[in-house]
Amino acid sequence: MRRHRDDLAVLAGLGGITVAAWVYMVVAARRMSMRDAMFGVRPWTATEFGLTLATWAVMMVAMMVPTAAPMTLLYAAVARKAAAERNPVARTFVFVTGYIAMWTIFSLVATIAQHALDQAALLSPMLVSRSALFGAALLIAAGLYQLTPLKNACLRNCRAPAHFLSRYWRTGNFGAFRMGLRLGAYCVGCCWILMGLLFVGGVMNLLWTAVIAIFVLLEKTIPFGDVSGRFAGAAMILVGALSLAL
Template identity: 45%
Template sequence: MDQSIVERILTRDRVIVIGAILLGVTASACFILSGAGTGMSSFDMSLDTGPAGALIGDMPDMIMPMVWTPGYAVVIFFMWWLMMVAMMVPSAAPTILLYGALNRDRGAWGPLEFLSGYLVVWAAFSLVATVAQGLLSASGLVSAMYMNLATPYLAAAVLIGAGLYQLSPVKAACLDHCRGPVEALTRHRRTGRAAAFRMGLIHGLYCLGCCWALMSLLFVGGAMNLWWIVGIALYVALEKLAPGGKRMAQVMAAVLLVAGLAMLARPLGIV
């Protein structure tokens, strides 16, 4: 086959993959902006609470707790999952495209299958987050209006826990994987049927190990708080892609620990 034809096919495949990623991220972001099917406006909630979030800003919860029917649980699951798509796929896109470049014989299907495996992992995380939110809501520990933890003690525990996890060997190993995609894709290379999907699962598990504690911060700022959604997504991208990302993880650990201790001190009357 003529070399120019091969190059055109490869370029077309890359455009298809990039287009699919952009479409998925954009559609997910629009869904979150529209309220994610909850009947509440993420814009209004974010304007009300500001960057601090409802708990930190002492915002009162002005609606009754939601009744957790199976249908509402499905809505909350998709809220979490599509939020993860919007937040996590942009920082994973270079690895997805690299997989396509290293496996050109698969065309556009290979990286898209890789992406589907990656998203399955975040669907599992979203299911856990939905169950956690449901249990906390049933106990009156989550604001029905702002979807954040309603007690500073729990919020402080999440902040401190996330800060300590930033310093853990598991976090460091997972961040190394995410920051070194060439080595990671070579070391975890799979062959045979569904190879791309299985590699997507592996990358997704490392990504989850790197970022699950950061995603739990949405329980502090509010699951629909756009300030926290955008801020965490940008930080995750910088931690994975920017020079000095490992040092950033250590700095973020200090920030989270200080924030957690400060929040813990407030109800005790220390600050």
């Protein structure tokens, strides 16, 4: 009974974080649309950079926290067992904080990339690629990456919670934070180029964002998700090549 109660508490926490992030995304998308309609594109001031970074960070929470649920539940189970044996370990939220921290680091890189693309006039006000060539190149690059050994190695760690925790277990709060960081690093290695596809359908296109988030979740959690990911990669290459040909 306690196990189910604790699992529900963990899922409720992750769900609450995810819902709050999606609500923020909806509000941010509406504000951006109204702002661009009234004032046009704003210059890249320090404030604008900070707001863009915050938006990317919240978006990564919305998209990636649900995919860490299996790993988080297993960590919570280990923590619960250790507490019952009077050998407590760091609380689950420390582990999750490390995971989110790694995606926040990625968000900084994504913000810098968005700034560079904007300066090169490759993005529309709604953050969609203006260049068919650039969009096709992103699709082909994402598809090719799906087939690489690095992608497969990162995905294996994301899909195997027991293997990951047994291999990388560390004690103490800092150890739990490091484990979260490491899991986040594997997830970034698995999904970074898929996040680049946001520039194809629109960074603030919530439907497109949800499609990518669902794909990542299924790839990490369903049986044969790794195989379906390779088929999806082949489809991305095909769509990108067709876009170049048309």
